[in-house]
Every structure is written in C-alpha cells, then in structure tokens.
Amino acid sequence: MSDPSFLQKKAFIIDMDGVVYHGNRLVPGAEKFVAWLQAEGKRFLFLTNSSERTPRELSQKLARMGLIVSEDHFYTSALATAAFLASQKPNGTAYVIGEPGLITAMHNAGFSLNEVNPDYVVVGDTRSYNFEKIELACRLVTQGARLIGTNPDVSGPTERGLVPSTGALTKPIELTTGARAYFIGKPNPLIMRHALKKLGCTREETAIIGDRMDTDIIAGIESEIETVLVLSGVTRTEDLRNFAYRPHHIIEHLGS
Amino acid sequence: MSDPSFLQKKAFIIDMDGVVYHGNRLVPGAEKFVAWLQAEGKRFLFLTNSSERTPRELSQKLARMGLIVSEDHFYTSALATAAFLASQKPNGTAYVIGEPGLITAMHNAGFSLNEVNPDYVVVGDTRSYNFEKIELACRLVTQGARLIGTNPDVSGPTERGLVPSTGALTKPIELTTGARAYFIGKPNPLIMRHALKKLGCTREETAIIGDRMDTDIIAGIESEIETVLVLSGVTRTEDLRNFAYRPHHIIEHLGS
Numbered sequence: 001m002s003d004p005s006f007l008q009k010k011a012f013i014i015d016m017d018g019v020v021y022h023g024n025r026l027v028p029g030a031e032k033f034v035a036w037l038q039a040e041g042k043r044f045l046f047l048t049n050s051s052e053r054t055p056r057e058l059s060q061k062l063a064r065m066g067l068i069v070s071e072d073h074f075y076t077s078a079l080a081t082a083a084f085l086a087s088q089k090p091n092g093t094a095y096v097i098g099e100p101g102l103i104t105a106m107h108n109a110g111f112s113l114n115e116v117n118p119d120y121v122v123v124g125d126t127r128s129y130n131f132e133k134i135e136l137a138c139r140l141v142t143q144g145a146r147l148i149g150t151n152p153d154v155s156g157p158t159e160r161g162l163v164p165s166t167g168a169l170t171k172p173i174e175l176t177t178g179a180r181a182y183f184i185g186k187p188n189p190l191i192m193r194h195a196l197k198k199l200g201c202t203r204e205e206t207a208i209i210g211d212r213m214d215t216d217i218i219a220g221i222e223s224e225i226e227t228v229l230v231l232s233g234v235t236r237t238e239d240l241r242n243f244a245y246r247p248h249h250i251i252e253h254l255g256s
Numbered sequence: 257m258s259d260p261s262f263l264q265k266k267a268f269i270i271d272m273d274g275v276v277y278h279g280n281r282l283v284p285g286a287e288k289f290v291a292w293l294q295a296e297g298k299r300f301l302f303l304t305n306s307s308e309r310t311p312r313e314l315s316q317k318l319a320r321m322g323l324i325v326s327e328d329h330f331y332t333s334a335l336a337t338a339a340f341l342a343s344q345k346p347n348g349t350a351y352v353i354g355e356p357g358l359i360t361a362m363h364n365a366g367f368s369l370n371e372v373n374p375d376y377v378v379v380g381d382t383r384s385y386n387f388e389k390i391e392l393a394c395r396l397v398t399q400g401a402r403l404i405g406t407n408p409d410v411s412g413p414t415e416r417g418l419v420p421s422t423g424a425l426t427k428p429i430e431l432t433t434g435a436r437a438y439f440i441g442k443p444n445p446l447i448m449r450h451a452l453k454k455l456g457c458t459r460e461e462t463a464i465i466g467d468r469m470d471t472d473i474i475a476g477i478e479s480e481i482e483t484v485l486v487l488s489g490v491t492r493t494e495d496l497r498n499f500a501y502r503p504h505h506i507i508e509h510l511g512s
Contacts, residue, residue: 172424
C-alpha cells in the first residue's frame, strides 16, 4: 500500500458498491485496507445509498465475503431518511414502498405506517414495486402527502446487470402527480452531516472514498470533506472530463 | 344542437375519455351526437390512446352505457403500435408489458412474444406492472431490443382519480437503460394516418374531436385535420393561454 496523504485522516466514510465489493465478490485490497483501518484504530463508516438492507444485514453480507465489521460501522440512505423525517415531523406517519431495511428504520425513528392519510410517501430500493403501490402512492400524494425518495440513483449494479433504483422508481409517481420527490441519500449534504455525527469526527478529520463522481465525490466536495475516487467501480479516468469538479485523490482501488 | 361548420365534414375522429364518457358515465349529448352521426350516414371512428382494451371491449363498454356502436368504429394506440411495428419488422418478436388489448393486437399483426431476445420491448397501459417486468425489460433493451410505448400520456383519468399511464410506466426503463422510448399514440401523426385509412377518408373530409390540447388538438393540427376542442374533459377555456396553437372550434360538449 502506497502512502498518500489522505491516509493521515482520523476517519473514513467509505462507499460500498464498486468500492468494497462487486455483487458478492470483494474488491482486491478491500480486506487489506479494512485490516489497516482496524490496526491503526481509525474511525470508519460504510455509507451506502442503497436502502434495502439494515446495518446488521450489511455486516452479515460482508462477513459472508470474509470481512468482519460490526454493524455500528454502517450507515444507509434509509437511516438518514428516517432521521431527517423524524426531525421534520416527530412521531409522523408514512406510506412506505420499500424493503425491511427502510421500514425498520422508519419504525425505529418513531414513525407509524399509514395507508390512509400519511404525512409522507417514502420510496426506497425495492423489488416489491408494482402498479397497485404506485397508484396508492399517487392518490396519497395528490391528497397532500410529501413525496420522499431515499436516494436519487436511477440504477444500481447487480450480478444480473443494472437494475432500476429509487430515482427511477419514484419517477412514475412524480409524473402522474406533478409532485417533485425530495431525495436524502448522497449527494444530499444531510446524509454527510449524519455520517460525521455518527463517526464523532469533524469534516477536517475525515475523508470520503467512493467510485461515483455524481454521488460520493460531489457529496464530499459540497460538504468540504476530502475526496478519494477509486477506479474499481463505475468511473474510468476518461470519464473525469465530463465533470466540472475534481476529486482530491484518485487511486486504483482500496489498499492500492 | 347548434350547427357549426365542422358538422359538414364527412368523417369524424372522436376521442373517448372526457369526450364520450367520464369513467362509466356518458357525457351529456354524446348519445344524441352518435345518433345524429348514424342518421346522417357520417363515417366516424372512436380513437383512444388507451391501449388496454380491444375494439370489441370498447364497443361493449359503450353498450353498457346504452350506446350501441359496432366494433369496427374503434381504433386504439395498441392497434396503431402493432401496425407500425409490423411495417418496420414483419413477423418480428416482442416482449410486451401490457393488457390483452395490446397482446392481441401484436399477435394479430404477425408478432410472436419472446422474453429472450425480442426485436422490441413494448409497454402499454397496464396494472400488471412490477419490478420483475421492469428489470427484464431493462435487460432486453440493454441487449439491443428497441423500446416502444403505445402512448406518451403520463396519466389517465379513472373513477379513483388520476392513475399512471404508459408515458410514466416507461420512464424507469428509460432512466435505467439510457434508451429513449418511441411512442405511437396521439399526437404521433402515424396514428392519425392509420385512422384516416380506416375511415377511408381524406384529411380534408375529416374533423377530430377531443378534450386534450397536447394530444387530440395538436395531432389534428400537425396532420392538417380540422380540430374541435370539447370542454367536457381536462381542458378549461383559461388553459388555452398555455398553448401556442388554437383549435379550429371550441364546443361545450358533444352535441352542444
């Protein structure tokens, strides 16, 4: 492992897909890098825009690949969405189109589920998406519920190729109702602030490591956190010319 | 019934939702107008962007409201889509997300259904819409299938309020794959040409009657067919200021 300056940071916010793993395979170097973090006593938080899984499920997913990291090292757009909505409307109600990771986060933040007159319609990554749910969401939004998406990504990588993500799944509801969804995941600075709080570190003490210019890197830049782009995910060196901003550091992959 | 000049036309293309009925109720005057068409020996065609129902089902729907019109008087975006695709790719293959009205139209136009390597992915109005179908459509489009939508409407009126229509349901596939769907229904001049052929009339002999400026009226204008806006549907007089074009005639409702 070379010794770029960002390794001096006290804390690391680390994206998952394309950074730590692809599907069910660890990225080379990920194991070495996490061992280094643990040996050096660094603080770190895996931060994902995916809203399907709970921290425990993410911890178990890494464990199945041989990486042992306790669940308090994970933070998701589902948790950030629940925390934000609880601050906006304590003990509120929501109709949720999402997986257990999101539903549990909403419950734990004090929300009740409600399909009649909820304060919010919350959409997250989910395969349990169908016309009936879209239709109900449209009716509730027309009646005044606020439309929230956990993350703005239109697609996400899987072993079977790109599949639709929350940004795409929210679109039919936006088009039908004329409402515009508000998204909490990266690059919203809200989720970055939540992540720093959870780390117990300041932005100066922290670096963010990610593979996407339009979520990870811009989130770091707009929150004034040092940014590290890894080339192990969706971004190639030649793609950088399409962006008006630059990451502070570029490395091949974690631990390189 | 007053006697505006468009009644001199030999043939009429008539939109359905908001013109002939709202949900399961006839618009006042619709029955009188159809009786007049039949008594005068006018040619007429009910033309709908909805792609769920076959002409027989549409005929039966009107019959349940007391209007007896034989099924050869109906034309849909599903039929126009099937006819267009058959001209582009005779005996082609398609993966269809849609209702029986669309599937039957595709079969009758010589298409075979195929979920492995179809020439087209065709999306129509349907409640049988879910993540699994979107995911498969995305994979097929990524592999090279062309993405087609029967009609560009993002929503349609029902007894239960606005529900998503094909333009909204196609969006997640467009966003995930980066492909742009091609839509055949109004205002595409293709469906207008098909309608004139079915009527056996020229555009000069024909008027189109509809309630939507962005589909019916613009379709008539771009096909140089005289246009009649009815105010019984979604458009109010004050909405006209939002459009850069004008209908040739404005009436309260059919038969007024």
